Amino acid sequence: MRTPIIAGNWKMFKTMAEARAFAQEAKAGNHTSGVQKVICAPFTALAALKEELAGTDIAIGAQNMHFEEQGAYTGEISASMLKEIGVEYVVLGHSERRQYFNETDETVNKKVVAALAAGLVPIVCVGESLEQREAGETADVVRTQTEGAFAGVNAAQVADTVIAYEPIWAIGTGKSSTAEDANETIAIIRSVIGERFGQATAEKVRIQYGGSVKPENIASYMAQPDIDGALVGGASLVADSYLQLVAGATSR
Numbered sequence: 001m002r003t004p005i006i007a008g009n010w011k012m013f014k015t016m017a018e019a020r021a022f023a024q025e026a027k028a029g030n031h032t033s034g035v036q037k038v039i040c041a042p043f044t045a046l047a048a049l050k051e052e053l054a055g056t057d058i059a060i061g062a063q064n065m066h067f068e069e070q071g072a073y074t075g076e077i078s079a080s081m082l083k084e085i086g087v088e089y090v091v092l093g094h095s096e097r098r099q100y101f102n103e104t105d106e107t108v109n110k111k112v113v114a115a116l117a118a119g120l121v122p123i124v125c126v127g128e129s130l131e132q133r134e135a136g137e138t139a140d141v142v143r144t145q146t147e148g149a150f151a152g153v154n155a156a157q158v159a160d161t162v163i164a165y166e167p168i169w170a171i172g173t174g175k176s177s178t179a180e181d182a183n184e185t186i187a188i189i190r191s192v193i194g195e196r197f198g199q200a201t202a203e204k205v206r207i208q209y210g211g212s213v214k215p216e217n218i219a220s221y222m223a224q225p226d227i228d229g230a231l232v233g234g235a236s237l238v239a240d241s242y243l244q245l246v247a248g249a250t251s252r
C-alpha cells in the first residue's frame with residue numbers, strides 16, 4: 001500500500017512573508033493524517049517556511065537544484081545547500097524548466113543522481129505536449145523521459161523516489177486530463193519502472209498526477225489504482241485549498 005503524497009508546487013509565487021502566512025494557516029487547519037504533505041517553494045522562502053512548519057508533518061521541497069556539489073555556477077543552488085535548510089524533496093525536470101531553461105533528460109538524470117546522493121527525494125516530472133499527444137506519442141515520450149531520468153540509478157533508490165506525470169497541455173490551463181487517461185499513462189510509467197528495476201520497485205514507487213488538480217477533482221484521481229497523489233500548482237497557493245486537496249487524498 002503506497003502512502004498518497006500531495007505536493008504543492010508554488011512555482012514563482014510567494015515572498016517570505018506570504019509563505020509564513022500560508023504556513024500559519026496550514027498549521028492551524030492541518031488535521032488529516034495518512035497523507036504525505038509537501039510544499040515546494042521558491043528558494044528564497046524555504047528557510048522561513050521550514051521555521052514556520054517545524055513540528056508539523058508538512059515537509060518542504062525545492063523546485064530545482066544544480067547537479068554539482070559546488071563550483072563556479074553563478075545563480076545556482078546545490079543539494080547540500082537545500083539539505084542544510086531542512087529541505088526533503090526536490091522537483092526535477094518540470095516541463096517549465098524543460099521548456100524555458102533548457103532542462104534535458106541528461107541534466108534531469110544528473111540532478112536525480114545528485115539529489116539521491118545528498119538524501120533528497122526527487123519528484124521527477126514527465127509528460128507529453130499536446131502535439132505529442134495528438135500524434136499518439138504519449139507512451140514513447142514518458143518512456144524516454146522515465147528511462148532517461150533514472151539511468152544509472154539502482155532499484156532501491158528508484159523505489160523511494162516520486163514521479164509526477166504532468167501532461168503539459170493540462171498545466172495551468174484548467175483542462176485536466178480525465179482520471180482514466182491519467183491512470184492509463186501512469187500505468188505505462190509504472191510498467192517502464194517494472195521492466196527496468198523489477199516489479200517490487202514498480203509497486204513501491206509513488207506516481208502522482210499533475211495538471212489542473214483542484215479540491216473538486218482530487219477524489220476522482222485518487223480513485224484510480226495507479227495514481228498515488230498529485231503535484232499541484234495553482235490550487236496549492238491557498239492554505240485552505242491545499243488542505244482540502246490533502247483531505248481529498250484520503251479517499252484512496
Ligand SMILES: O=C[C@H](O)COP(=O)(O)O
Nearest residue numbers: 009171172211212233234
Ligand atoms: O507542478 C505543478 C503543475 O505544473 C500543475 O500546475 P497547475 O496545478 O497549476 O495546473
